[in-house]
Amino acid sequence: MIWGRRALQHVKRFKRLPFQPEGLHRCMSAATQNLVVEMDGKSGVAVVKLNKPPVNSFNLEFLTEINILMEKLENDKSCRGLILTSNNNKIFSGGLDIMEMYNPQPDRLAEFWRTLQGMWLSLYGSRLATIAAINGHSPAGGCLTALSCDYRIMAPGFTIGLNETQLGIIPPFWFVESMINVTGQRQAEVCCQKGLMMTTEQAHSIGLVDDVVPGEAILERAHNEMKNWLKVPDFARQLTKRQIRKPTMDRLIAKRDEDIQNFVQFITKDSVQKAMGVYIDQLKNKAKK
Numbered sequence: 001m002i003w004g005r006r007a008l009q010h011v012k013r014f015k016r017l018p019f020q021p022e023g024l025h026r027c028m029s030a031a032t033q034n035l036v037v038e039m040d041g042k043s044g045v046a047v048v049k050l051n052k053p054p055v056n057s058f059n060l061e062f063l064t065e066i067n068i069l070m071e072k073l074e075n076d077k078s079c080r081g082l083i084l085t086s087n088n089n090k091i092f093s094g095g096l097d098i099m100e101m102y103n104p105q106p107d108r109l110a111e112f113w114r115t116l117q118g119m120w121l122s123l124y125g126s127r128l129a130t131i132a133a134i135n136g137h138s139p140a141g142g143c144l145t146a147l148s149c150d151y152r153i154m155a156p157g158f159t160i161g162l163n164e165t166q167l168g169i170i171p172p173f174w175f176v177e178s179m180i181n182v183t184g185q186r187q188a189e190v191c192c193q194k195g196l197m198m199t200t201e202q203a204h205s206i207g208l209v210d211d212v213v214p215g216e217a218i219l220e221r222a223h224n225e226m227k228n229w230l231k232v233p234d235f236a237r238q239l240t241k242r243q244i245r246k247p248t249m250d251r252l253i254a255k256r257d258e259d260i261q262n263f264v265q266f267i268t269k270d271s272v273q274k275a276m277g278v279y280i281d282q283l284k285n286k287a288k289k
């Protein structure tokens, strides 16, 4: 993984924090700044709760924290599975932090995007069995995060989708391919072009979500489903996953710099900045009402 200077500063700070999953046994819990981690040493399952108020939006620092945690879990031989959920029972993740993309410094903007690419590559390509327990709304980058897991369980009463086009933004090819790989080409064409935010039931009907379970039962269901995934020998499961996901990952790896350039050029356009400003005003005004 390639880290920028700012991210490295953050890594140093983070490394001094107490979380050390290696060698943990039986239900240890730990917290970093924006993540709550519960590691069951017996089953080898880590429950990671996104915990960045108000809406678990991904800024550079939060993405860096997630990347460091992923690296630690990947390197922890006792860890076999990851359940990703939110500490906020209404919002899984509000997606990318829009403030990262408004009046940005180009260097930070590029680093932000590289770090997001890194998060997607490590979650999508993880050797761990990964389950998203989606216990709240999950627009855009939140949906991408769920799409990167192996299995999705969602609570009713929320919405999910790649809604970028509704904001006048073009979802990058690896967002779209993540959707295609889960729902199939036709459904992905419709929901990505229209930028649909779907209800839990609609998402379930197109296969974006595998299972619908009330919020209060979602973690128990995720643990039960995880047991099924972990019945398969790790090596066979991991290599099969890699075989299936490698072409999509390779496309991003080959075009990583070009993808960053496209992103920076697109986001810094006057017209996009203007639209972003209007969208932020709408969000803030809605929050005030």
Ligand SMILES: CCCCCCCC/C=C\C/C=C/C(=O)SCCNC(=O)CCNC(=O)[C@H](O)C(C)(C)COP(=O)(O)OP(=O)(O)OC[C@H]1O[C@@H](n2cnc3c(N)ncnc32)[C@H](O)[C@@H]1OP(=O)(O)O
Residues within 6 Å of the ligand: 054, 055, 057, 090, 091, 093, 094, 095, 096, 097, 098, 099, 137, 139, 140, 141, 142, 164, 167, 169, 170, 171, 172, 262, 263, 266, 267, 283, 284, 286, 287, 288
């Ligand atoms: C040729 C190739 C070109 C390639 C170009 C590539 C371009 C690709 C670029 C980007 C991809 C983008 C991905 C994204 O993820 S963009 C983010 C999309 N997310 C959203 O639109 C979500 C917006 N938020 C909501 O819908 C709601 O806030 C909610 C459903 C998440 C929660 O609703 P609610 O509980 O009612 O909370 P509030 O709306 O009141 O919000 C509380 C508080 O949080 C702030 N906030 C919400 N979302 C975000 C966010 N994504 N980033 C930053 N801040 C957010 C909101 O403004 C309120 O703030 P406050 O007023 O200060 O309290």
